[in-house]
Structures are given as structure tokens and as C-alpha cells.
Amino acid sequence: MNFVLKGAVVAAAVAIAAPVHAQDPVGYWQGTLDTGAGTLPIGVNIEGGGDGSLSGSIDSPSQQAFGIPVSNVEAAGDRLTFTVPAVGGSYEGEWQAEEKRWVGSWSQGGATFALSLTAGERPPRPAAASPRTLPADWDIPNEEEVAAVIQERLANRPGTGMVVGLVDGDDVQTIARGPSGAASFDADTLFEIGSMTKVFTGLLLADMAADGVVSLDDPVSKHLPAGATMPTRGGKQITLRNLSQQDSGLPRLPDNMVPGDASNPYADYSEQQLLDFLAGYELPRDIGSEYEYSNLGVGLLGYALARAAGSDYETLLRERILTPLGMDDTAIALSADQQARFAGGRDAFNRPTSAWDLPVLAGAGALRSTANDMLKFMRAALDPQSPISREMQLALADPREGPGFGAGLGWMILPAPSGTIVMHGGGTGGFRTHMALQPANNRAVVVLTNSAVDPGAQDIAFHLLAGGPVAEAGAVPQAAQQVQRDEIANLTEAQQDRVLGKWRLTPELAIDITRDGEQLYAAVTGQAALPIFARSPLAFFWRAANAEIVFTEQDGRITGGMFTQDGNSIPVTRAE
Incomplete structure (x- = not known):
């Protein structure tokens, strides 16, 4: 995931000179975020208050987004940290005196990228990119405007299509554009939805807890095979709730995951490897103390819930969530008809790539779905009388604090002037997806695209739902030339x-x-x-x-x- 802004917010537009003192964070700092799929210039303006407090804002000029507030700015010794609630991101850097720069990393949506910041002068803003608030009275754009946004995003991406589903009260519509020179996409085209699967796993947990099959606070170990063990810390055990709310202390991925095929990295990760990792892992922090996005954690949750029910993840999800909602086109294993409607994925350099298989960690990201099915799901999530209304209430009832958002069971919860947004995105090797709902306005958006080129789906979803800025797509990045390297004889x-x-x-x-x-x-x-x-x-x-x-x-x-x-x-x- 790259630095995708969810809405520019007004902040002081004061020109600050370059920092003077080595460890003094006050000033304007510039760097370039390299996501592997492209680069984004970043500017960080940090101001000092009379009481010694620090505040500031962040700019992403290429996305025409300026003055996004930063929070929790702390500078102690040689370390600088801050968060950006509007985009769910955070930065941590260390001052390198010889290089005269902060060397650190930007974290967002579970991914971490290197970002170094050096002193600079705040550039003048173009008139078209003046600061603006996220509107409180935003209207979802009409079909023509949505089609224009899609077309602009796809313009330089041959082979890529996009389908957008919109709910605005009782008005439901789908706008689709297929790849040029290929069969058109429509509301029944299937996409990998990646980590949007985590929302379904969270609702499955809520459903089973409401029925008394499990408890949110069951230790995960209760639902593992006989003899299997979970890491503990301070006498405390990881619970099912910890897995769904992403504060278990487990890492993003297990360190014994060595893919035989890098284009399908989860395919050969086995149940035994999962159990072996859990038995040997030492937690680096107290359970429940800190949010850390973990594909491993939610994949483990799906595995544990299936074991608790004496079933497999896909069957369990279909029985409890998908069938009651009429979501017949949401699946892991596709029928012949569904396979014929499945969009071929394209990687971060717009090259055809393989689909992903997640056999043991299915709950983290294995689902495929269509815009039609996702519209059924989002309408049900908004409806207090739907078959999943109690599950939605439980999933959103007691969120924990994340980096700029609340973390429910599967859902991320964001404040916005036009009403709280509940959302989640997804990304696999060849797909980007995002769904965002505003319960107070009875509105929802889902964006599905068969490409891992960034920007992908998230910025468009937030623009259509709440008026956030649309990132400039630019040219598709060129894949780096593969370097031929030859191994020498074994070293001593x-x-x-x-x-x-x-x-x-x-x-x-x-x-x-x-x-x-x-x-x-x-x-x-x-x-x-x-x-x-x-x-x-x-x-x-x-x-x-x-x-x-x-x-x-x-x-x-x-x-x-x-x-x-x-x-x-x-x-x-x-x-x-």
C-alpha cells in the first residue's frame, strides 16, 4: 500500500525555514516514499508551541493533498515519531548526524516502507491545491462523474478494468469499465478481495460468539489441536478478540513461511508449519498493548473458528454469513462458471500474474467476490433489520485504538465530517479492492480492480463516499531489470x-x-x-x-x- 490520502484537512500554511539544530525537529522536512510500485514525494511540516509541544502537517504534492494534520509528534533524543490519523499512518525515525537526516520508516495498513527526511524549504502550493476540509455535505457523484474517475485511473493500464458499486439510501448502482481489447467487466465479474476477507472473519467471530459457540475472550489455544501451543506473555493468553482486533502481538507473517512460488506466496504454507511457528514464537510485547496489523493473526482466527465448529473456513462462512445474505458469488473455490467470470490479475508493473491461494490462512484474505455480492453485503451491513445486524453491532461495539482509527472485529472505524466511516481494503498480487460504509447516511462504496498498480482502489472509494482527493495515477512503474548473479563455491x-x-x-x-x-x-x-x-x-x-x-x-x-x-x-x- 502506498501513501494514499483519505482526505486533506485544513492546517496552518506557514512557510517554515529549514531546521537549524541537529536534533531539532521543528521545520520542513522532505523525503521520497518508495513503495516498490512507485515513488511519492512527501513533505512534513513540524511546528513548536510555546509550551514545548509539537504539532504539524504532512503534504503529498503529487496527490495534490496538503496540510494533512499530524498527531502525537514526539522528539526525544535522536528519535522522531508522529501519526497521521487521516490516513491511518505513522512515522518513526532516528537522527543521523553525519548524514543530517531522519532515517526511518513509514507504516500504513500493515505495510512498512523506508522513508528518510532531510531539511528543505516548504514549496509554494499551486492555487488548485489549496487546503480544503473534507466536506460535511458531500453527495456521491453521478454515474458520468464516476465513469470519468474510473477511466482516468485505467488510462495507462492496458488489461486492467474496474467495477464500482454504490449504495445511496435506496439507490443502488454499478459502474464498470473492462480492460481495453477484452471482454467487458460487469457487476458479476469476480475479483480477489484480499484483506476485505478479514471483515467477514470478524463477523463470523461475532456470529459464533452471539450463538455461544465461542466467546470473544476464549484463549486461541482452546481451539487448537491437542498438544498444540500458543505463545503467552506475562501470564496472559491471546484471545480470539485479540486476533480480530489486531493486538495479539503476533507478527504480520510467520517467519517460517518460505514460498516455493513468490507469485502465490501462501499456497504451500501448511497447518503443521503454522502450529510449529506458534509453538516456537516469543511475543515481543504484552498481549493487547499495541495494534499491529497481522495477516497471520486473522488467518489463525479463521483456522480456530473452523476447528471450533468442526468445519472448514469456507463452509462455515457460507453457512453462517454468505447464504443468509444470498451471496452466491462469494467463494474461495470457484465453480467452472465463476472461473469463466474471474478477472485475471495484474502485478504492480501491470504484468499478468497468478491468483493467490491461502489454504491454512484463508481467514486473512482468500475470498473472491463480485460487485453484486458486495452490494448485497454492504446493504445488509447498513440495515438494522438484516440477518447480520447483531453481528455488525457486536463487531463495532468496543473498538480498540489503532494508528488513526478504531479497530473493531475486522472493521477499521474512521471519523469524518459527514459521518463515521467503517471500512477495509484488500490487496493481493494482482488485485486492489476497498469498501467503505457510512451508516449515518446509509451510504456505501466498493471499488474492485484487477491490478496491483498503485494507486488502486482506496482513494477512489474515499472520494466517492466522502469527498477525499483522488491520487494522480501517473505512468505504470517499470519493473527493475533482473540482475544475473552467480553463486560461488561454498564459503567456509x-x-x-x-x-x-x-x-x-x-x-x-x-x-x-x-x-x-x-x-x-x-x-x-x-x-x-x-x-x-x-x-x-x-x-x-x-x-x-x-x-x-x-x-x-x-x-x-x-x-x-x-x-x-x-x-x-x-x-x-x-x-x-
Whole structure:
């Protein structure tokens, strides 16, 4: 997910000079966010109050979004942190005196990207991009205007289509545009909906809890196979509620997930691997203390609920949620007819790519659906008399605080001038989706597209529902040239030992290099350990990615190096 703004908000437009003191955060800072699918210039304006407090705003010029307020600005010693509630994002950086910049990471929607900020002058804003509030009296655009937004997004993306579903009171409509030169998409075209599946898993938990099959506060261990164990901390156990509200302390993905096919990364992850990971994992923080988006956690929730019911996830979901709503086109395993209507996905460089399979972690993102079915779902979610009304009430009843939003059971809950928004997005290797609902106005939007090129679906959904800005699509990024790297003969154990350990990319991102027998493995924070191979005693590369790490030595000791992936480089230092 890139830095997608959900609505620009008025903030002080004061020109601030470049910072003067090394650790002084006050001033205007500039950087470029590289998501792998493109780059976004970012500007951060931080102001100091008379009482020593800090405040400010953030700009995304290429998205014509300026003055979005930042919150919880803290600067202590060499560290700078802040959150951006309007986009559900946060930043953490560390001052590097020699480089005169904050080196850190931007986190949003469960993904983390490197972002360094250097001193700059706040640029003048173009007249067309003056600050604006998210309107309180927004009307959903008409069909012609929606079609124009879709067409602009697809203009430079051959092979890509988009379907938008809209609910505005009793008015329900679908606007679709298919790929040029291909069969047209319509309301019955199937898309992978990715992490929108998490909403269905949350409602399944609410439904089963309301029926007394499980309790929200059941320990997850209660629903695992005999002999299986869960990580604990401080005498406390992870509950089903913790998994759905994303505060279990489990990581985004298990570190023993080593895909045989990077284009279908979950396909060969097994139940036994899941249980092995849980048995050996040590929680880094107290359970319930902090929100951290985890595909592993919600996938585990779906697995545990299926075991509690003596069923499988898809059958259980169909019986309890999908069939009562008449959602016959929402499934994991597709029939021949559904497969014929399934949109082929396209990757972040607009190349055809494979569908994803999530056998054991299905609850995190395995569903496929259509605009017609999602309209049925959203109308039911808005209707206090629908078959899922009690589940919706329970799912939204007691949210925990997330980074700029409330986290219910599956849902993310955002304040907006025109009414609270409940939402969730989805992304797989070849699809981007987003649904957003405004219960107070009886409105909802779903956007489905068969492309992982960013920007994708989220900004359009928020524009149509609440008047947020639409990001400029720009050209499709070019895939980096694959570098041919050849492995040398096995290194000695002593040569391998020199590179073992943790290598810091940013304050939040590191590469942990370990050895199993003669094979070296490298795990980026929150990702699985993958084998790496030597092309020289100081250079190691990944076969599963277009990446390498080249170390430098001083006085015979390796102290740092450079990590490069797809042509982008980040220096690494040995973690203390």
C-alpha cells in the first residue's frame, strides 16, 4: 500500500525555514516514499508551541493533498515519531548526524516502507491545491462523474478494468469499465478481495460468539489441536478478540513461511508449519498493548473458528454469513462458471500474474467476490433489520485504538465530517479492492480492480463516499531489470560467521541473517526467512527476489554494507 490520502484537512500554511539544530525537529522536512510500485514525494511540516509541544502537517504534492494534520509528534533524543490519523499512518525515525537526516520508516495498513527526511524549504502550493476540509455535505457523484474517475485511473493500464458499486439510501448502482481489447467487466465479474476477507472473519467471530459457540475472550489455544501451543506473555493468553482486533502481538507473517512460488506466496504454507511457528514464537510485547496489523493473526482466527465448529473456513462462512445474505458469488473455490467470470490479475508493473491461494490462512484474505455480492453485503451491513445486524453491532461495539482509527472485529472505524466511516481494503498480487460504509447516511462504496498498480482502489472509494482527493495515477512503474548473479563455491564457516546477526535498515526494519547447516537465511522484519547465496565473500543475494546485500569491512571486521532491491539501495549497519 502506498501513501494514499483519505482526505486533506485544513492546517496552518506557514512557510517554515529549514531546521537549524541537529536534533531539532521543528521545520520542513522532505523525503521520497518508495513503495516498490512507485515513488511519492512527501513533505512534513513540524511546528513548536510555546509550551514545548509539537504539532504539524504532512503534504503529498503529487496527490495534490496538503496540510494533512499530524498527531502525537514526539522528539526525544535522536528519535522522531508522529501519526497521521487521516490516513491511518505513522512515522518513526532516528537522527543521523553525519548524514543530517531522519532515517526511518513509514507504516500504513500493515505495510512498512523506508522513508528518510532531510531539511528543505516548504514549496509554494499551486492555487488548485489549496487546503480544503473534507466536506460535511458531500453527495456521491453521478454515474458520468464516476465513469470519468474510473477511466482516468485505467488510462495507462492496458488489461486492467474496474467495477464500482454504490449504495445511496435506496439507490443502488454499478459502474464498470473492462480492460481495453477484452471482454467487458460487469457487476458479476469476480475479483480477489484480499484483506476485505478479514471483515467477514470478524463477523463470523461475532456470529459464533452471539450463538455461544465461542466467546470473544476464549484463549486461541482452546481451539487448537491437542498438544498444540500458543505463545503467552506475562501470564496472559491471546484471545480470539485479540486476533480480530489486531493486538495479539503476533507478527504480520510467520517467519517460517518460505514460498516455493513468490507469485502465490501462501499456497504451500501448511497447518503443521503454522502450529510449529506458534509453538516456537516469543511475543515481543504484552498481549493487547499495541495494534499491529497481522495477516497471520486473522488467518489463525479463521483456522480456530473452523476447528471450533468442526468445519472448514469456507463452509462455515457460507453457512453462517454468505447464504443468509444470498451471496452466491462469494467463494474461495470457484465453480467452472465463476472461473469463466474471474478477472485475471495484474502485478504492480501491470504484468499478468497468478491468483493467490491461502489454504491454512484463508481467514486473512482468500475470498473472491463480485460487485453484486458486495452490494448485497454492504446493504445488509447498513440495515438494522438484516440477518447480520447483531453481528455488525457486536463487531463495532468496543473498538480498540489503532494508528488513526478504531479497530473493531475486522472493521477499521474512521471519523469524518459527514459521518463515521467503517471500512477495509484488500490487496493481493494482482488485485486492489476497498469498501467503505457510512451508516449515518446509509451510504456505501466498493471499488474492485484487477491490478496491483498503485494507486488502486482506496482513494477512489474515499472520494466517492466522502469527498477525499483522488491520487494522480501517473505512468505504470517499470519493473527493475533482473540482475544475473552467480553463486560461488561454498564459503567456509568462518566466512559465513562474519555476516551472521541483525543488520539495521531503519529503526523499525532489519535483516536477520542466520545459518542452518551450510545454508544462510535472511529474514527482513515481519517477513519469512529466505535462503541467500554468496557471489563473493562479502556479497550475498536472494534468488526469490531481485535483491542483494554487499558488506564492507574495516580493519578486518564487517561493520556495515548496502542492501539493494530492484535498483533501490539502503545502507545497513550492524545492530547493537
